[in-house]
Amino acid sequence: MKTIKNILLCAPFFGLFAVALPGCPNEPEEQPPVETAPLEVICGKAAECGELGEGKTVEQCAAELAPAFDALKQDDVCGPMIERLESFTACAMQHSTCEELDSDDEMTEAHPCFEERERVQQAVDEANKKKPGASSGCSLAAGFAMAAAASPPSDSDSECTTADECPTVQCPGATGTASGCLNGYCMTEEDMCE
Incomplete structure (x- = not known):
């Protein structure tokens, strides 16, 4: 999940780096734009880069990510x-290629997504004006949703509508416990602690 996490969880969204976004390097402009829904593009690249869990399809990933987003x-x-x-x-x-997404190259003004990145930074600033530090929580929620959508289909057979109905899980090294309900099924320890 490094590629997706670089995009969803890195620098500008936490306010740590204002100029460079690790994980989104330069790319030649000759690629035609893809006419696919954004979540299918994201999940498709995750599949191409080997980041979707075994048995998970692009369509399943996008369908699971959509309600969270x-x-x-x-x-x-x-x-x-x-x-x-x-x-x-x-x-x-x-x-970007998988290798480019994993690199730490800076995004230049020549990159086709540079203006989009600038708009994200403006939205981050606005979120932080409304509620200081909010962008970190928003980014974490988006990153967690992507990780859950990309993970292998759950082995859990416990149906749920809220996290309160699910058993609590303590991840190794964590001080607290958590439980989660995703797409109608309780999240397993593997889902929660990945």
Whole structure:
């Protein structure tokens, strides 16, 4: 999941780096734009880069990611940022190879997604104006949703509608416990602790 995490969880979204976004390097402009839904582009690149769990299809990944992103988009603080982040991530995914996404090269003004990245930074700044530090929570939620959508189909047979219905899990090295309900099934320790 390094490629996706670089895009979803890295620098500008936490306010750590204002200029460079690791994981989205330069790419020649000769690639035609992809006419696919952004989440399918993101999941498609994850599959191409070997980051989808065994047995998970691009369609399943996008179908699982859509409700999480839709819920985040409904939030007054996170919504505009997640919309820009989704658009930027899809752009970066369609204009970069797996190797380029894993590198730490800086994005230059010549990159086809540079303006999108600038719009994400503006949305991050707006989210932080509304609620200081909000962009970190929004980015974490988006990253967690992507990790869950890319993980192998759950072995859990426990159906749920809320996380309260699921057993708690303590990840190695974590001080607390958590439980989760994703797409109607309780998340397993593997889902939670990956």
